[in-house]
Amino acid sequence: MTNLVQSQSSTLTGVNNDNLMLDVKNLQLYFPITQGVFARVQGYTKAADDVSFFIRQGETVGLVGESGCGKTTVGRCIVRAYEPTGGEIIYHRADGTTVDLAKLQGDELKPYRRDIRLIFQDPYFSLNPRMTVFEIVSEVLKVNKLATPAEMKDRVVALLQRVGLRPEYMQRYPHAFSGGERQRISIARSLITSPRMVVCDEAVSALDVSIRAQILNLLEELQADFNLTYLFISHDLSVIHHICDRIVVMYVGKVVEIADATELFVNPRHPYTEALLSAVPITNPRDRQAVGRIRLEGEIADPSNPPTGCYFHPRCKYAQERCKTETPPLRNLENEHFVACHFSEELELTNVQLR
C-alpha cells in the first residue's frame, strides 16, 4: 500500500505509512499582491507555506490556529477550491493507488471532489437561498448524472432523515430553517456522494452551544456509520479536543506542531501551542486562580511580510537570537509528535491538567 520513494521525499520523517488517506507535502499557496492598472505583482501573501501533515483512514484530524493562520486555505486546497502554488496532496484511493490532487486540472478532479467533500462554516451563506433543500442536496447527483430522479429522491429522503431532518422539509427554501437545521442540510449535501473524507471548515463555530453539541454528536455518529475521515478546521480548542484524534497547529501559514490530541494538551512542545491552550476559557469559575496562564503579546504576523527566522519569535517569550535568523524545521520528536521549534527539548511548557 505504501510507497517507499514517497515517504523519503516527505518532510515528515518517521511516519508510519500504514492506512494513509491523505499525505500533504510542502503545500504552498501564494496569493500575488498586485498594484496599479496593469496589476504588477508586488509580492506574495503566503497563505500556506510548506504545510506538511497526513491524515489516516477513519481518523479525525484537527487543524487549529488563529484567524489568518491559513487553516481554511489548506482545507480549500485539499478540496481543490484553490490551486496550490506548490507541493503535493497525495490522496490514497480506496484501492490503494495514489494520486496527487495538487497537479490535477478541470474534469480530472471530478471523481475526487465526490470523494472529498467540504462543509462550510456559515450555513447562512453556503446554501443557495433560491433553491429548495431537495435541489441543493441533490444537485451534485443531477449535474454529474449519478442517479435517476427516482433514486435521487430516495437517497435525499434517506439522508435527510439520517441527519435529523424531516423529509417533508425538502420542498422548503433555506430561509425557513434555523442555523442548526441549515448545517444539517449542509451535512446532507456533503454526504450525498458517499464520500470517504469530509473537510469541516469551522462547521460548528457559528452555532449556539446546545445546537453545537447536537451537530458534533451527529458528525461523530455519521463518521461511525459511513466510515468517514474528517479534517476538522476550527479555532475552538475545546471542540477540537473533543472530536479529534490528532491535531495540527498552524501559525502564519506554517505548521508548528502535530501531535495526538491528548498528547498535545498534556505535553505541548511549541510555545505557540502553549499560549493557545492557555487562552482557552475555563469551564468552571473555580479555576480562575489557576497559575501560569500565558497571554500572547502583540498581533499575529502579516503573512505578506512575515518576520525572519521563526515566524512566532516576536511574540514568543522564550525567543533567543537563533529564532530571529533560523527557520526551525518541522521535526519528529518522538512517536509522530512533530514540532517546529529550536528549543522544544529544553522548554518547560505549561500544559492542560486533564481531569
Add this chain to the structure above:
Amino acid sequence: MAQVPLVTDPSIEFADPFDKAEHTQAEVASQWKLMWWKFKRHKMAVVGGIVVLMFYLVALFAEFVAPVHFTSYNETYVYAPPQEIHLLQNGRFSPYVFGYRFERDPASFKKTWFIDESVIIPVGFFVSGEPYKLWGFIPGNWHLFGSKNPEEPFYLLGADKSGRDVFSRIVYSSRISLTVGLAGVTISLLLGILIGGISGLVGGAVDNAIQRLIEILISVPTLPLWLALAAVVPLDWTPVKVYFMITVILSLIGWTGLARVVRSKFLALREEDFILAAILDGVPRSRLIFRHMIPSFLSHIIASVTLAIPGMILGETALSFLGLGLREPVVSWGVMLRETQKVTVLATYPWLLWPAAAVIIVVLALNFLGDGLRDAADPYQ
C-alpha cells in the same frame, strides 16, 4: 415536485421533534412569492405601480380615452380656458360644464374668455363623438367621456393656440413619451448584462479592457453627441424615426452603468460560499451562471430598469423642449411644453403646463415602483 410520501421511521430522532410536519406559507415560498409579499407591504410602491399601469393603459387606448383627436382644432376656441365639471344638476347626478363667451379687446383684438353660466353643456361617460380608428384599424366613435353633443365645446384642461384640446393631446402624447425610449433602455440593458457579465466572469485582461472602455464611454458628453447626431440623420426621415434612431445610438454608449453593476454582482457572487459549493459539486459553468448567479440578482436588474425608464421620459421631455428631440406635427409632452417657453404665454395661459404634471406624476410613480421593487428584491434580509 410531487408530495413526498411520509416514510418516517419512528426510531429516527429529528432535530426538532416538536415542529409539525406541515409547512407554513412562508416556509415553502419561493423567491418570487417572498418578493411579492414584501412588495405589497410597500404601500407607495403599490400605488406607484397602479399609476404606471394606468398611464400605459391610457397610452394604449388613447383614441378611446381622448375626447377628440390630437389634430382636431377649432379656431373659435383659441386659448379657451379649462372648464370645471359640475356633477349635480337640480340635485340629480347629471354632469355638465358651462359654455364660453368672449369679449374682444377693441385695441389689441385679443379675445378674453369668460365662462358663460347661462349655457349648460351636458357631458357624460361613453359618449359617441369624433370617429377614430383604434390602433389605426379598428373603427369606432365611442369615447370614455366627452360632451354629449359633439358640436359643443368641451375643454377639460383648456385649449392651445390652435384651439386644440390640451387633455386629448396629453393623452396622445403619452404614446410617444412613454415608449419612444424603451428600445434604447432595452438595448442598454442587454448590452449591460452581456458585457458586464463577460467582464465579471472572464476577468483578467478582458475585464481590464472592458473597464477601460467603460471609462472612455462614460466621459463622452451626451448633449453635443445628440446635436451632432441630429444634424447628420437623413432629412427625409420622420421626426419619430430620427428620435428613435438617436435613442438607439445613445443606448450603445449608455450601457456602462448597468455593466458595472452586473460585473460587481458577478465578482461578489464568485466569493459566495454557495457558489463555491456548487463549483465543488461539479456544476457546469452555464448552469452555474444561469441557475445560481443570475437568479440572485435578476430582481435587482428589474428594479434598475424600472428606475431607468423615468430617465428616458425626462430625456425626451427635455430634448423636445429644447427643440433637439421631437418636433411638430408629432405630439409628445416635451413638444407640448415647448409652447410654454415664453413667459408671457405661460402667464396668460397657465393650463398649457398640464403636460408637465403628467411627466411629474409618471416619473414619481415609476420611482416609487422602482424603490419598492429594489427593497423587495432581496427578501432574505
Add this chain to the structure above:
Amino acid sequence: MSDTLIEVNDLKIHFFTDEGVVRAVDGVDLTIERGKTLCLVGESGCGKSVACRAFLQIVHSIGKIVSGEIIYHRRVDNNFEETIDIAQLNPKGRQIREIRGKEISMIFQEPMTSLSPMYTVGNQIMENILLHTNLSKEEARQLCVQLLDQVGIPQPHRLVDEYPFRLSGGMRQRAMIAMALSCNPTLLIADEPTTALDVTTQANILDLMRNIQKEYQMALLFITHDLGVVAEIADTVAVMYLGKIVESGDVDTIFNNPKHPYTQALLRSIPKISRTREKLDTIQGMVPNPYRRPGGCPFHPRCTQAMPECSTMVPSVTRFSDGHTTRCLLYENITTKQFAELS
C-alpha cells in the same frame, strides 16, 4: 445609599412585526450591583441583547417597552442619590442623552459597525469627551491618548490619528473600550465583545476588562452565549431563555449547583477538555420560532424533566439562599403538591 445600581422589574419588550407580536423580552428582573460584573447568558434569539439595549433606550424601532421599569440609582454626589426610571424616558430626550455614552456606555460585538470609517479613532473618542465634559480640545486629546494607552494600544500617540480600518479586530475592540471609558461610566454594557475575536485575543480583552473594571469601579453587564467567558469574568450570572430569566445567582452557584434544567443542560453541552471523551449531552430540539412560543414554561418542550403541568403553568420565581433564584415548577413545592393531589 445602596449598592444597587440598576434594578429591572418585570421588563417586557415586544416587537410588533407584520407576522405578529414577538415577545422578545417577557418579564425580566435583574439587579446590577455597583462595581460588579453581571453576565447575561443565553442562546441567540433569547432576547438578551434587546433587554440591554433598553438600558440606553436604543431598542430597534419596531420594539416597544410595553411594561416594567428600569430603575437607575444615580449618585449625584457622595451622599445623595436620585432614582430614574429609564423605561419611562423619551428615547430622544435630553435626560437619556446625558446618561447614554456618559454614565452608561456600551460596546458591541463588531466594533467596525460602531466606529465610523470616516473619522480617526482619536476624533471619535474626543467627540464623546467633548460632548459630555467641559474639557478643551487639547485636554480631550490628551485624555484620549491616555485612554488608548490604558487599554493597551501600542504607540497611542500615533494610533490616535489612525482610521479604524487600519486596526486589527482586537485593537478596534480596545479602541471601543477606550471610547466607552472616556466619560468614566458607572455601567459598561458589553454585548458579545469577544465573540468575533480569536481565543488568544479574547483572553487579552477579558483581562483588560477585568482590570479596567477594578480601576474604574464600574459595574459591567456582559452579554454572551459563551459559558467559558462567563466562568472567566462573571460575579453574578443570569441565564435567559425565550425572553425570561430562568435562573440567576452568583457564578459559583450557577456553575456548581445549577437548579434549572436549562442551565444544567447548557453546562453539560459544552465540551470539556478531559482525558475521557464521551458523547456530549445535548438539549433536544431547538429554540422555537418566536411566533410559535410554547405555552407554560417556555423551556418545557425541550426539558427532560418536564411534567404535564409545565405546558400550562408559567412558573414563578423560587428563591434559594444567597440571591439564587430560578423559575421552574420542580421547585415550586406547594404547587406541585397541589397538582399531585389533583391527579
